[in-house]
Amino acid sequence: MIKVIPVSERWVKDLLIWPLTPDGNYSVRSAYCMLMDEVSCQEPSTSSPEESQQVWKGIWKIWTPNRIFQFIWRATRDSLPTKLSLKARHLPVRDICELCGDFQETTLHSLWLCEHAQAVWKLDINFVPYYKKGFRSFFNLLEEVLCRGSTYHVALFSTMAWCLWQRRNRLRMSQSVWPLHEIGLGVVIRDGTGHVIATSSQKIRLPHFVETTEVLAALQAIVFAKELSVFKVVVEGDCLKAVQALKAREHCNTLYGTIIEDAHNQGASLQACHFQHVRRESNKLAHALARRAVLSADFDVWVEELPSDLEDVFLSVLSILAY
Numbered sequence: 001m002i003k004v005i006p007v008s009e010r011w012v013k014d015l016l017i018w019p020l021t022p023d024g025n026y027s028v029r030s031a032y033c034m035l036m037d038e039v040s041c042q043e044p045s046t047s048s049p050e051e052s053q054q055v056w057k058g059i060w061k062i063w064t065p066n067r068i069f070q071f072i073w074r075a076t077r078d079s080l081p082t083k084l085s086l087k088a089r090h091l092p093v094r095d096i097c098e099l100c101g102d103f104q105e106t107t108l109h110s111l112w113l114c115e116h117a118q119a120v121w122k123l124d125i126n127f128v129p130y131y132k133k134g135f136r137s138f139f140n141l142l143e144e145v146l147c148r149g150s151t152y153h154v155a156l157f158s159t160m161a162w163c164l165w166q167r168r169n170r171l172r173m174s175q176s177v178w179p180l181h182e183i184g185l186g187v188v189i190r191d192g193t194g195h196v197i198a199t200s201s202q203k204i205r206l207p208h209f210v211e212t213t214e215v216l217a218a219l220q221a222i223v224f225a226k227e228l229s230v231f232k233v234v235v236e237g238d239c240l241k242a243v244q245a246l247k248a249r250e251h252c253n254t255l256y257g258t259i260i261e262d263a264h265n266q267g268a269s270l271q272a273c274h275f276q277h278v279r280r281e282s283n284k285l286a287h288a289l290a291r292r293a294v295l296s297a298d299f300d301v302w303v304e305e306l307p308s309d310l311e312d313v314f315l316s317v318l319s320i321l322a323y
């Protein structure tokens, strides 16, 4: 986990950061919650009929697109076509997970216990405590998530589970998938009229927080603009939390705090450098470049042109900006 913490290129002092609060500062409340979680994780998971009812009611309230809701419903009913369930229906298949090759592929194994799934879940510190509890089924796991998690946390859990299932299906069909430990950064430099001056895409190790990726992209954008001799810069991003952290001038005591300071340092040598939050639709080209990065070279740059496969994305963004 330490390897994925981004390191500043400047000399900076070591800092103690508390990862269980949004601002990185220790609070008794967060420590109390962590200790209560530890105690509760050691208790066996049991469900009374009333608690089971709560799970089914809770599923209806999950805030996700319909296809993810349908997926969670099926996973909870144990009706996904896992290898074990196919074998139980007398189909001629081995019931072993194809990803790890070690265990029977149940719903819980595929979405939670498999080493491929754990590699994803354990990158998010909020999901790590759940691994201290032994769950008998995906139903029990979801029950725990619904019981402890916020609306956002439950939606994130559901979406990540769905992504893992999609990845598993693509691998079974021998289709390309994103590497588990990598993510892309996409940067688009435009002039004042919205036309593209240059773009870049870079592959990095998957960090702990979404905000880290956004802040790294902002830093890369500033450095790239300087290299292109663009000295008045407005850095746009669609992650509100990251943009707010970049706009705030006080020290940010988080895992990405040093990268924010790096961005401020680089920005200070420009004539002007501001940060601005934009809608995700306006940032589609940067996201397309980021997706492209994962499946291509470690670092790519295009000056006064675009990758030909992204020209349609550029035109659709131009129409949004014009609107």
Ligand SMILES: [Zn+2]
Pocket: 097, 098, 099, 100, 101, 102, 103, 109, 110, 113, 114, 115, 116
């Ligand atoms: Zn497996």
